[in-house]
Amino acid sequence: MRRWFSLTLLFCLALGLAACGPGDGSLVIKANGLSFVTAEVHVPAGQPVTLRVVNQDGYAHAFDIDEFDIHAPLPANAAFDAVFTPAEPGRYRFYCGSPGHAAAGMTGVLVVEP
Numbered sequence: 855m856r857r858w859f860s861l862t863l864l865f866c867l868a869l870g871l872a873a874c875g876p877g878d879g880s881l882v883i884k885a886n887g888l889s890f891v892t893a894e895v896h897v898p899a900g901q902p903v904t905l906r907v908v909n910q911d912g913y914a915h916a917f918d919i920d921e922f923d924i925h926a927p928l929p930a931n932a933a934f935d936a937v938f939t940p941a942e943p944g945r946y947r948f949y950c951g952s953p954g955h956a957a958a959g960m961t962g963v964l965v966v967e968p
């Protein structure tokens with residue numbers, strides 16, 4: 855009985871680890887110059903997402919997604935983890951909130967897939 859339990863536990867652990875591999879919702883968006891190197895990211899709806907935004911520049915940027923109320927400053931050479939759970943499928947614009955940057959093209963699209 856105990857052995858059966860251990861085997862079951864092992865099996866579940868193996869499954870769990872597999873589910874936690876790359877592609878588990880951790881995505882990296884890099885900011886460099888007046889653009890996001892990664893201009894489009896895809897995530898599934900209804901699951902927690904971690905977006906790591908890395909500012910590779912020597913000056914400050916920001917990371918904003920209005921629909922998810924994410925407004926984060928991105929100091930030079932710093933990173934920020936945006937953690938949220940998108941409920942509704944759709945296309946959401948992310949942008950740099952520093953004055954003039956979005957207008958200069960510093961925008962991207964978060965695609966939430968059903």
Ligand SMILES: [Cu+2]
Pocket residue numbers: 888914915916950951952955956960
């Ligand atoms: Cu910027």
